[in-house]
Amino acid sequence: MTADTPAWIAAVWVTLKLAGLTTLILLLLGMPLAWWLAHSGSRWRLPVGAVVALPMVLPPTVLGFYLLLGLAPHGPIGQLASALGLGTLAFTFKGLLLASVLYSLPFVVHPLQAGFSAIPKDTLEAAATLRAAPLDRFFSVVLPLSRPSLVTATLLGFAHTVGEFGVVLMVGGNIEGETRVLSVLLYDQVEAMAYADAHVLAACLLGFSFALLLLMQWLGRRTAVLHGG
Numbered sequence: 234m235t236a237d238t239p240a241w242i243a244a245v246w247v248t249l250k251l252a253g254l255t256t257l258i259l260l261l262l263g264m265p266l267a268w269w270l271a272h273s274g275s276r277w278r279l280p281v282g283a284v285v286a287l288p289m290v291l292p293p294t295v296l297g298f299y300l301l302l303g304l305a306p307h308g309p310i311g312q313l314a315s316a317l318g319l320g321t322l323a324f325t326f327k328g329l330l331l332a333s334v335l336y337s338l339p340f341v342v343h344p345l346q347a348g349f350s351a352i353p354k355d356t357l358e359a360a361a362t363l364r365a366a367p368l369d370r371f372f373s374v375v376l377p378l379s380r381p382s383l384v385t386a387t388l389l390g391f392a393h394t395v396g397e398f399g400v401v402l403m404v405g406g407n408i409e410g411e412t413r414v415l416s417v418l419l420y421d422q423v424e425a426m427a428y429a430d431a432h433v434l435a436a437c438l439l440g441f442s443f444a445l446l447l448l449m450q451w452l453g454r455r456t457a458v459l460h461g462g
Contacts, residue, residue, distance in 0.1 A: 241434070243410045244418040247326070251414060252394040255333040259341040259390050260383075262334075267345035268375075286339045296336060297403025304328045304404065329405035329412050336400045341390040348382025349375065384452055392445050396438070 270282050288296060303310040304322040310331075314322050322328035352375060360370045376383065398416040405412030407421070415438060422431040 240409060240413075241415075241418060241430075244413050244415050247410065247412065248395055248414040248416075251326070251330060251333055252391045254330055255337055255394045256341070256387055256390040258330075258334050259337060260387065263338070263341040263345055263386065263390075267342045268349050268371075270342070271346045271349035285342050288336050289339050293336065293397070293399025294403055297332065297400040300328075300332050300335065300400070300404050304331070323404065324406040324408065324412065326405070326411055329401060332400050332404040333394050333397060336397060337390050337393045340393045341386040344382045344386040344389060345379065348379035351382075352378050381452060385449060388445055388449055392442065395441070 266285070270278060270285070301323060302308050304314075305311050306315065306321060306323070311322055314320065319327065322331065356374060356378070357370060360374045395414075396416060397414065398420070401412070401414055401417060402420075405414075407413050407417050413421075415434065419431055419434050419438070422428075422434065
C-alpha cells in the first residue's frame with residue numbers, strides 16, 4: 234500500500250489479511266484444543282472451555298482494554314515481545330492479529346468441538362485395530378468425517394474477524410494501511426457524516442454476512458442429505 238492508495242482499498246486489504254491470518258492460526262491452534270475439549274476427562278476441561286467461550290459473552294471493549302494493558306510496553310505481553318525482539322505490539326498489526334485470534338477463538342473451536350464429539354468411538358476404535366497411528370487416524374478418519382464442522386469453523390472465524398470493531402479499535406487504533414479495517418472505516422465515514430459512502434460500505438458488509446449465512450445453511454442441508462438426514 235502506498236500513500237496514494239484509496240482509504241477503502243487499504244481497509245479492504247488490511248481486513249482480508251487480518252481475517253485470513255486469524256482464521257489460519259485459529260485452525261492450527263483450534264483443532265488440537267477442540268479435540269482435547271471433546272475427549273478429555275481432565276478436571277480442567279470445563280474451566281478451559283469457559284475461558285475459550287468467554288469472548289462470546291464478554292463486551293469486546295472489556296477484552297480490548299485488558300489486551301491493550303497487556304500489550305503495552307510495560308505490560309507482561311509487551312515486555313515478553315520486547316525480550317523476543319518483536320518490538321511494540323500495541324497499535325500495530327501484530328498486536329491486532331493477536332487480539333483477533335483471542336476474540337474469534339470460540340467461533341472456530343466450538344464448531345470443531347461439536348464435529349469431533351459427533352464422531353462415533355467405534356469408528357476410531359476400528360481404525361486403531363487396523364494399526365493406524367493416532368496422527369493417521371486424525372487425518373484419514375477424523376478430518377474427513379468432520380469436514381462440515383471444519384468448513385463452518387473456517388467461515389465463522391473469517392466472518393467474525395471481518396466484523397470486529399471494539400477489540401480492533403481498542404488494540405489496533407485507527408492507522409490507515411496498518412490497523413484500519415472496514416468496520417473502523419465505516420465508523421469514520423459516519424462520524425464524518427459521509428452517509429453515501431457509509432451506505433455503500435454497510436450494504437457490502439451486510440451482503441457479505443447474508444451470503445455467508447446462506448452458504449452455511451446450504452452446506453448444512455447438503456451434508457444432511459448426503460448422510461440420509
